[in-house]
Amino acid sequence: MEHILVVEDEQYIREAIKDILELAGYQVSEASDGLKGFESITKQSPDLVLCDVNMPKMDGFELLGAINQHMKDEIIPPFLFLTARVERNDIRHGLSMGADDYILKPFDHKELLDIIRLRLDKRKKLLSTGAYTDPAEEIVHSFNKLALPSDNGLEMIEFEDIVKCQAERAYCRFHLINGKKILVSKPLKEFEGILLSRQFLRVHKSTIVNTSYIQRYVKGKGGYLVLKDGSHANVSVRRKEELMRVIRQK
Amino acid sequence: MSGGSIGQIKLGQHGKPGKIPLFNSDPGQGMKLFLCLGVATIIFVADILLPSGLAGGQPYVLVVLMAVWSRNIQWTFTFAVLGTVLNIVVLFTGVTYLDSDLYIALANRLFAILIIWVLQIILIRNIKAKQSLEKHKIELELLTNELMQRMNAVNLSAIISETDVKGNIIFVNDKFCEISGYSRDELIGQNHRLLKSGKHPEGLFVGMWKSISLGNTWQGEIINKKKNGDLYWVATTIAPFKNLKGNIIKFISVRFDITKEKQQQKKLKESLKREKDLTELKSRFVSNASHQFRTPLTIIQSSLGLLESHSEFSSEASKKRFQKSYTRIKEQIERMTELMNDVLILGKISSKEISPVKNEFDLVRQCEILADKYAKSQDDGRAIDIRIEGTERNITLDQTLMVNALSNILNNAFKYSKGCPNPEMLIEFKKGSVSISVTDFGVGIPEKDINRIFESFYRSPNAIQFPGKGLGLTMVEEYVKLNNGEINLTSKEKEQTTITITYKTS
Numbered sequence: 001m002e003h004i005l006v007v008e009d010e011q012y013i014r015e016a017i018k019d020i021l022e023l024a025g026y027q028v029s030e031a032s033d034g035l036k037g038f039e040s041i042t043k044q045s046p047d048l049v050l051c052d053v054n055m056p057k058m059d060g061f062e063l064l065g066a067i068n069q070h071m072k073d074e075i076i077p078p079f080l081f082l083t084a085r086v087e088r089n090d091i092r093h094g095l096s097m098g099a100d101d102y103i104l105k106p107f108d109h110k111e112l113l114d115i116i117r118l119r120l121d122k123r124k125k126l127l128s129t130g131a132y133t134d135p136a137e138e139i140v141h142s143f144n145k146l147a148l149p150s151d152n153g154l155e156m157i158e159f160e161d162i163v164k165c166q167a168e169r170a171y172c173r174f175h176l177i178n179g180k181k182i183l184v185s186k187p188l189k190e191f192e193g194i195l196l197s198r199q200f201l202r203v204h205k206s207t208i209v210n211t212s213y214i215q216r217y218v219k220g221k222g223g224y225l226v227l228k229d230g231s232h233a234n235v236s237v238r239r240k241e242e243l244m245r246v247i248r249q250k
Numbered sequence: 251m252s253g254g255s256i257g258q259i260k261l262g263q264h265g266k267p268g269k270i271p272l273f274n275s276d277p278g279q280g281m282k283l284f285l286c287l288g289v290a291t292i293i294f295v296a297d298i299l300l301p302s303g304l305a306g307g308q309p310y311v312l313v314v315l316m317a318v319w320s321r322n323i324q325w326t327f328t329f330a331v332l333g334t335v336l337n338i339v340v341l342f343t344g345v346t347y348l349d350s351d352l353y354i355a356l357a358n359r360l361f362a363i364l365i366i367w368v369l370q371i372i373l374i375r376n377i378k379a380k381q382s383l384e385k386h387k388i389e390l391e392l393l394t395n396e397l398m399q400r401m402n403a404v405n406l407s408a409i410i411s412e413t414d415v416k417g418n419i420i421f422v423n424d425k426f427c428e429i430s431g432y433s434r435d436e437l438i439g440q441n442h443r444l445l446k447s448g449k450h451p452e453g454l455f456v457g458m459w460k461s462i463s464l465g466n467t468w469q470g471e472i473i474n475k476k477k478n479g480d481l482y483w484v485a486t487t488i489a490p491f492k493n494l495k496g497n498i499i500k501f502i503s504v505r506f507d508i509t510k511e512k513q514q515q516k517k518l519k520e521s522l523k524r525e526k527d528l529t530e531l532k533s534r535f536v537s538n539a540s541h542q543f544r545t546p547l548t549i550i551q552s553s554l555g556l557l558e559s560h561s562e563f564s565s566e567a568s569k570k571r572f573q574k575s576y577t578r579i580k581e582q583i584e585r586m587t588e589l590m591n592d593v594l595i596l597g598k599i600s601s602k603e604i605s606p607v608k609n610e611f612d613l614v615r616q617c618e619i620l621a622d623k624y625a626k627s628q629d630d631g632r633a634i635d636i637r638i639e640g641t642e643r644n645i646t647l648d649q650t651l652m653v654n655a656l657s658n659i660l661n662n663a664f665k666y667s668k669g670c671p672n673p674e675m676l677i678e679f680k681k682g683s684v685s686i687s688v689t690d691f692g693v694g695i696p697e698k699d700i701n702r703i704f705e706s707f708y709r710s711p712n713a714i715q716f717p718g719k720g721l722g723l724t725m726v727e728e729y730v731k732l733n734n735g736e737i738n739l740t741s742k743e744k745e746q747t748t749i750t751i752t753y754k755t756s
Contacts, residue, residue, distance in 0.1 A: 109555025
């Protein structure tokens, strides 16, 4: 039985959708906000996600962004928005984030079932032929927040708020421009791909800095960087050259 | 008077220096002349009666001198001529001279005449010089008077001060004292910095000094501080005052109090901002309302869907019975959804969030496509007849907006003419414009409703039997306006309705 996750904060709508889908023979699980949706997707890996946009804690757009980032190397289930946000810009935004469809509320239940069937069949076919394409790099890139699974739950951080990221054994610490620090119980390896594809640079085995926050470089064997928040970052000898190149470019 | 002519002295316009009258109305004048004539007569009589004449004619000079006393050029001249004539007359009459005496007398008389005329010339010059001096004096007085009056007028409105080259105040007018709240004694000798409010960047004053020190006039709007700490705005002009050598010796500044204007400007800006905020609020409200209405509608429709799914398993008869209700509810939900969509768009248009994106397209082809689309959805086989006048050409407009407008018009044309002849469409390509007219031969619009037909939610009483929301034509009008077009409607009840939209083409 195919498994569908419904992420929707409005209880009645969620229940109605659940009943419609169950009647149509799907296994349905529910999440009442974006954060719970994120957990369900990562833990239960449903076959399809039906997601509202306006939700507390984390909205649908952010959820899709976080999923794209987090499951970069996995197969992301078809992601459908089902929302009352009917304005053209919202529709465009949702689709540009990589949603498979954008369904407007109120919806016709038969149409919804048709769309879901279509998406599930497509996925099945792709999975069986193995010709599944990864979410395009640019979609991941167009999402300007980083989903950090901190101890307080998933936090969405704007990339431009991050000054540097410091690895400390099995976890890592993100330093934000507002002075906040976020401890994440995951190795730096988890995030380096996303960070390094942006304006970030590795200056040390355990340190990645945001190049737009570099204030000056103090010479030394490897030397160190003074960042905008006043903190320092040691530079290793073998990464010095690339750093110099980046600084010169700026 | 324009500001440019302040202080500029115009000669002979208002206070034209008066002509000095040749004949003064001096009461002693007649007496003087009478005396002159008397003296002249006595001298003349004595001259003739005395056997050897009167000392060679020189006494006539006395007459001329007396005439001078009258301070009158013409009389002086007249007496000079008189003296000359009498001298000559005496020479040729009565008096008998010895031959030698004759020559001496002749020489004497000629000498006397010479003296008379030399004297005459000197006197006339003198008088003339005096008169011109007086003329100048009067001119100067008039000018001074005019200047003073102008200065008074300026002093009433302008704040005037003078500073030395270092910026120390050496003169202020009353207005200056009144506005700044300082007395004249407190101001004189102080540096102009005293009035600085600190609200301007220092660069402004640096630039000002640079400019005026180079001998240029500086103009600007400045906030100054009163003695009591209040601030006031002045429109300031500072002009360097140069001596004849061209060196700057002081600066004159003329300011006008523009505090009120500035306050009004600020108020105006605030109210403009408030209006903008309100528009935004309205747009956000419409957007939120649309979103909020959709949630209950979604609950209704999805629950309905659920019921419908369940009824799939019930008997054929009850399924049929329920189906009717489902359809009705669904239709109404759809109607409300559409209504919300329209309201949302109208809200966006009124808050100017929609701006046209123009592109070139084939108008006729587009009209044909639309006409075809609406004809197809008619179940009575009606279609639209298209006629084209003028030379076909592509036009540049926001195509989506044009299509939205025409769709609404075509929809109406079919809706209100069921069982009537086919509606007609006329596309006219004119010089500089193109118009599309759609005519239907249906119910028409009562005359009294034509003026209100473009209002939101207004529906003509004879249209109540047709489904509709009362927003269609409102939207059409907005769509057409956004494309810089015009819309016209003519109608005759129970006969026909024609809607014409005209777009300018370049």
